[in-house]
Amino acid sequence: MTAAAARYPFSAVVGHDDLRLALVLNAVHPRIGGVLVRGEKGTAKSTVVRALAALLPAVDVVTGCRFGCAAGDPDPQCPDGPHTRVQGQNRPAQLVELPVGATEDRLIGSLDLERALTEGVRAFQPGLLAAAHRGVLYVDEVNLLHDHLVDLLLDAAAMGRAHIEREGVSVSHAASFLLVGTMNPEEGELRPQLLDRFGLTVQVSASREVATRTEVVRRRLAFEADPEGFADRWAEADADLAGSIAAARGRVESVVLPDSEVRRISALCASFDVDGMRADLVLARTAIAHAAWRGAEAVAEADVEVAARLALPHRRRRDPFDEPGMSEDQLQQAMSEAAEQADDGDQDPPDGPDDGGPDGDGPDGGGGPDGGGGRPPEDPSGPSGDSGSGAVPPEGDPDENGTAPKERSPAAPEPAFRARLLEVPGVGDGAPGRRSRSRSRTGRTVRSSTSDGSGIHLQSTLAAAAPHQVERGRTGPGLVLRGGDVRRAVREGREGNLVLFAVDASGSMAARERMSAVSGAVLSLLLDAYQRRDKVGVVTFRGEGAELALPPTNSVDVAAARMRGLRTGGRTPLADGLLKTRGVVRTERMRDPQRRPLLVLLTDGKATVPTGGSAGSGSRAAVDDALRAAGLLAGTGAASVVVDCESGAVRLGLAGRLAAAMGGSCLRLEELSADSVAGVVRAAQGGDARAA
Structure with missing residues (x-):
């Protein structure tokens, strides 16, 4: 037995008392609803979960039943039933792992294509939910799992049954399991409504005690050196724990x-x-x-x-x-x-x-x-953060020549609102999400094709083969197929995008009400990005230059925290901000070429610092440099939206000129609310986004 094949003993885990207790309590009373384990990388989350299955009592199942029916009380709706003459067998409780890249077919099951095409019958091929019945279903990196799979998973866990209605197949089977998910919050959060569906949640972190860390290293090295011998040394402790779980299960109803x-x-x-x-x-x-x-x-x-x-x-x-x-x-x-x-x-x-x-x-x-x-x-x-009360200087734009204070404390953002949909035009191939249209393996089928697509389009394949059965000499019930008959399903879904915010934090934006409104708008857009599973980044510019305040990340809540602490004041290096944004777009395109970018620039369009920060060049040169930088940004092919934050009776309309130079659209700040204007806003006008 190798270390890779062996399971680390549950009793040998050092620390993580809350995690072990949460798992044990779910084993005692499975209707609690499972455990979500949150923690940084390298904290033995997966090790502890995999060790749990060995402690669960063995189960009696109907011999040959693919859905794990109990021998003493088989499911009357079991697709393999009815089980009239029950012959049972005893087997250990199963630990089934759902990988992040799993498909809907693999999770809930699908039509058995081999029998459909060869025997002409409709038969159901069970998925992982059936395999996990009366055992443990473990989802590592559950926060990275596609939302629609998480919905299916949690619905089955809550109801104790899986219902499948697809491809002419209607099936319902028992799916009662102990659900355990693990996640690293740095890689993105679960939606609150999905968090609530997990019964218990445990936060784990590596101990800072030297003695504890030393013991962890000792035990792990001993396990890797002799997995079987290490497991034998802890076998008695695990057996006692398993007996305690079984006894507690027997008492729980009383x-x-x-x-x-x-x-x-x-x-x-x-x-x-x-x-x-x-x-x-x-x-x-x-x-x-x-x-x-x-x-x-x-x-x-x-x-x-x-x-x-x-x-x-x-x-x-x-x-x-x-x-x-x-x-x-x-x-x-x-x-x-x-x-x-x-x-x-x-x-x-x-x-x-x-x-x-x-x-x-x-x-x-x-x-x-x-x-x-x-x-x-x-x-x-x-x-809400620091309200800034008593710390914010009197309202009004500071003198752009630098005589006014250079920095202001952050103002409390206005309440978030439901943001309009900003969408990248065309059809992409990015990561699953909820923003822009994309070719997908899990979306709705829009057509069939002989070349592209994923999976077999059964109806079109049968229709292509049917007219040729006589000439192919068909004699039995199954269809005679040729390679040219196969049609693939072309599906369309939604993708997540890289949403890159470029925020003007200069003195011209620093009036208290205006920056409060801008911060509230950005938080609303971040909330929208969170719900649509986007990757986000934040570029800010003020004073003498621009900075990448938040490198692109899936952890949208980190971006929200950065925006709440945004300080303002100083001159307006708009050109530098646009050039910095362009550099981020180009870098991210090399890292993740499938994820299409959407740029959201929030500014009043004023510019007072030309490229390079020359103080005496004048605002006209600064505006010209900003327009040239906007043209370079347009050359990346990224879709863009300029949010015009200019206020007052006299407006210069500089934000509109920037939007035109970037090849994007321009919105007023108040137009970002979905409740103010009906319909969908597309981020760039016409056609697919241009290639870099």
């Missing part, structure tokens, strides 16, 4: 959830202002599992506290750019307030029968008091 703890759970969720009722149910199930794990007959306050620590942090996000998590002080304050609510409920129960239990876990219990508890203290580093 654990009592007192009304006082139901009220405590409801008060906690109300205190943290979570959306919906999923958090309440997850807390209840997790507390029950923890009580069963420690061998108790009833849920206690300590069980609820453990459940809250695992189930609430990722549900506190009120904004997609908020950092998940909560401090220990916030949890303890909320627990204290929830205790008061629970005590009040014991003394003065609500009117009406106590039959409001939302599901069958534990005894029925009424809801907590309306609005119970106060909210925990807000994180001082929350999304």
